[in-house]
Amino acid sequence: MITVLNPSYSSSSDSTLTTKSEALAREATQKVLQQKPGGxxxxxxxxxxxxxxxxxxxxxxxxxxxxxxxxxxxxxxxxxxxxxxxxxxxxxxxxxxxxxxxxxxxxxxxxxxxxxxxxxxxxxxxxxxxxxxxxxxxxxxxxxxxxxxxxxxxxxxxxxxxxxxxxxxxxxxxxxxxxxxxxxxxxxxxxxxxxxxxxxxxKALRTGAMEAYNASDVLAKVTSETLKSWQREEWITVLWSYSSRLKSFGLWWQQLWAESLAKKVDIQGQPAARVSTPLPLIGATDQHSVLQQVMEGARDKLVVFLRVQEAEAGKSLLQKSQMRETALLQGRNMGTLLRAEAEAIQQALSEVQVSNISLQISDVRDQSVGYLFMFFQLWVMCLGEAIQINTFDQPGVELGKVKTKKILSGQL
Amino acid sequence: MITVLNPSYSSSSDSTLTTKSEALAREATQKVLQQKPGGxxxxxxxxxxxxxxxxxxxxxxxxxxxxxxxxxxxxxxxxxxxxxxxxxxxxxxxxxxxxxxxxxxxxxxxxxxxxxxxxxxxxxxxxxxxxxxxxxxxxxxxxxxxxxxxxxxxxxxxxxxxxxxxxxxxxxxxxxxxxxxxxxxxxxxxxxxxxxxxxxxxKALRTGAMEAYNASDVLAKVTSETLKSWQREEWITVLWSYSSRLKSFGLWWQQLWAESLAKKVDIQGQPAARVSTPLPLIGATDQHSVLQQVMEGARDKLVVFLRVQEAEAGKSLLQKSQMRETALLQGRNMGTLLRAEAEAIQQALSEVQVSNISLQISDVRDQSVGYLFMFFQLWVMCLGEAIQINTFDQPGVELGKVKTKKILSGQL
Structure with a gap:
């Protein structure tokens, strides 16, 4: 199951807004878990x-x-x-x-x-x-x-x-x-x-998926952190997964987030709330890519770290370091470095006041895979419920389809 | 070589700012091409x-x-x-x-x-x-x-x-x-x-790379479009490449843009200009992912389409369509659809006033690869020159490195 790790960083200072977001998130989570919308x-x-x-x-x-x-x-x-x-x-x-x-x-x-x-x-x-x-x-x-x-x-x-x-x-x-x-x-x-x-x-996939229904506290937490982030006008949400095996997961999440949440109108037909654009990253790899923008660019991001305990371990130990840079890893496994880097970047972000929260899962084996999919789906449903939009349509993609046919038939 | 396709969409209405950006971009381009900075x-x-x-x-x-x-x-x-x-x-x-x-x-x-x-x-x-x-x-x-x-x-x-x-x-x-x-x-x-x-x-790689030096007009154009986009507070720059073979290119560009341009201070030590976060997408694939956010989300993006003529062609023709949806493709190659989709999405974006510009290259063979790399490097250098930052350092990544070592040595 997914747990929220400490520490995190959030700069929300308006306590009324914070309280409101937390109540809204709890309410939305409860409703989603009880009513089970969206199939x-x-x-x-x-x-x-x-x-x-x-x-x-x-x-x-x-x-x-x-x-x-x-x-x-x-x-x-x-x-x-x-x-x-x-x-x-x-x-x-x-x-x-x-x-x-x-x-x-x-x-x-x-x-x-x-x-x-x-x-x-x-x-x-x-x-x-x-x-x-x-x-x-x-x-x-x-x-x-x-x-x-x-x-x-x-x-x-x-x-x-x-x-x-x-x-x-x-x-x-x-x-x-x-x-x-x-x-x-x-x-x-x-x-x-x-x-x-x-x-x-x-069976393991199913067990994992069903387990995610029990994560109401964590769901309420990540939902409220997201809502608060939007109040702070952080219009980019980063999912920074510390495992090479979560590259495709980031792209799956990107579609889920982008198509579900960005709507022109809410369920009342009123202009919908603005939401963030999803940006998936991989750790440690992208420390050598987008990190500079996260550290020194504008404070327009919420970074959600997703850490995998199994990736931060490793069967074999480095028996004898022969280099200055690897001396501290002697007698330790490869995952020790990945864990240290994940923690270091989390702390560095907090130090320069970039909003962040850390989630952890034990592994990416079958049961956890079922859990991960369901958990992230529920998170997005909770957000959609909180801002009162239709989480399950994608009206914005129709215009392109219509125009494609018109171009193919020579009408455009 | 890369050409700029018509049409495009840009909502800049302040003609003084537009003129200023264009002059700045031309100047920066000239300087980069003459002085050849950054190695x-x-x-x-x-x-x-x-x-x-x-x-x-x-x-x-x-x-x-x-x-x-x-x-x-x-x-x-x-x-x-x-x-x-x-x-x-x-x-x-x-x-x-x-x-x-x-x-x-x-x-x-x-x-x-x-x-x-x-x-x-x-x-x-x-x-x-x-x-x-x-x-x-x-x-x-x-x-x-x-x-x-x-x-x-x-x-x-x-x-x-x-x-x-x-x-x-x-x-x-x-x-x-x-x-x-x-x-x-x-x-x-x-x-x-x-x-x-x-x-x-x-030799082809080299010839292509050297050719990009001749692209001063296109470089000035893309540089000024980027500067104008930042004036409109579009803090996400999308590189939307219409070819499955440009997935890694998008990630290469993402690092180049993020590490080079997002700086805390400029070369005078003053707070640096805010720049955009790079988001690479693939077409047509991501029409079924991030497109909804681009169409109905906030107008906070400049979309740069990168189209490849060779991907919009294809050796074999569809001899006999057996489906309603593919009827218009009978007697045509697969690339006909990709081209129609690229054009359709460009038009759809313009219709809902999302800023966009389209670039085209003939293929992704050896000479074009050299050209692509050099062209995008020059573009980023021109932007760095225009906003007077050090395009070639990445001071923001140091804190994480220091903290990693401290964690490994037990000091944190």
């Missing part, structure tokens, strides 16, 4: 249903040695997290329509006949995913491979291009729950089926 | 010297089938860009001190005796890099492999841990020019030696 019940149902996987999936797994996930946004980012945490090097991702990149993928594909394809789209009408599908099918047919025989589809059960294709070609099909939005779908069929193919323990 | 001459010297590679490097290359680059920040990010652009899958990177990640790397290493190690650090005293070196040496010795026989070192020629190690163990050594800072070093030994190992054409 949380759909997520629970998926977690329960998929604790035993259907036999067809087992056959699909056994027939393939490599898997390519074709999806974009919420139909890819969470699965990339799972692959990174499990170091599943037999998973690849097509989450763009870059022709050059696409052609290279096919040129370097070792065993196309042993490759399984996962097409994922909530609506079933995502143009990038469908375009990739068409080009993949065309490309494989030149090798006399039938794409549909090597595919599975995860989408809603409704009249969409992807659903129809799966039915016409009798493709292995998994229904995505209607109530769950794409960016909240990693703990539904969307993420759980790839997770099982990677070797995740379904 | 530009050192870069030119490296590019010239390494147009022919020494024979020892050829031997090093032939003895190894895989390479691991051990470095962090400016000693890694640029090389990651090169590896991504060349799809050099035989290159791996250690740019952190995450014990779990490190152990996994060794567990899955296919041929440790055929692995060549590149240790890179400007100062030669980077604690993360040296710690990794010590653990690698220890780990390999259990397999009876001598690390020093399979290594090369790139660092300054001075009394540092890394330089001493290279001399004591007679490791293949390349000197890094003293005048060039780490984050500006990709076109010196730091990047050029790995680039050559990946198969880059040294």
């Amino acid at each position: 949380l019940k759909g997520i629970e149902a998926s977690l329960e249903a998929l604790s035993v996987m259907p036999e067809e999936l087992n056959l699909f797994k056994n027939r393939h040695s490599r898997f390519v996930v074709v999806g974009i946004g919420g139909s890819s980012l969470g699965i990339q997290v799972l692959a990174e945490m499990k170091q599943a090097s037999n998973f690849q991702f097509i989450d763009n329509v870059d022709a050059y990149h696409f052609e290279q993928l096919f040129e370097t594909m070792p065993e196309p006949e042993k490759t399984g394809w996962l097409f994922i789209s909530k609506s079933g009408g995502t143009i990038e995913t469908l375009t990739a599908l068409e080009f993949i099918e065309q490309e494989l047919s030149t090798k006399n491979i039938s794409l549909s025989e090597h595919s599975l589809v995860i989408t809603e059960k409704k009249d969409s291009d992807l659903y129809r294709w799966s039915q016409q070609k009798q493709v292995l099909f998994f229904e995505m729950p209607v109530s769950v939005g794409g960016r909240f779908s990693v703990l539904t069929e969307v993420g759980l089926i790839p997770a099982w193919l990677m070797g995740f323990d379904m | 530009l001459k050192g870069i030119e010297a490296s590019l010239e010297a390494l147009s022919v590679m020494p024979e020892e490097l050829n031997l090093f290359k032939n003895r190894h089938s895989r390479f691991v680059v051990v470095g962090i920040g400016g000693s890694s990010l640029g090389i990651q860009v090169l590896a991504e652009m060349k799809q050099a899958s035989n290159f791996q990177f250690i740019d952190n001190v995450d014990a779990y990640h490190f152990e996994q790397l060794f567990e899955t290493m296919p041929e440790p005796e055929k692995t060549g190690w590149l240790f890179i650090s400007k100062s030669g005293g980077t604690i993360e890099t040296l710690t990794a070196l010590e653990f690698i040496e220890q780990e390999l010795s259990t397999k009876n492999i001598s690390l020093s026989e399979h290594s090369l070192v790139i660092t300054e020629k001075k009394d540092s841990d890394l330089y001493r190690w290279s001399q004591q163990k007679q490791v293949l050594f390349f000197e890094m020019p003293v005048s060039v800072g780490g984050r500006f070093s990709v076109l010196t030994e730091v990047g050029l030696i790995p680039a050559w190992l990946m198969g880059f054409d040294m």
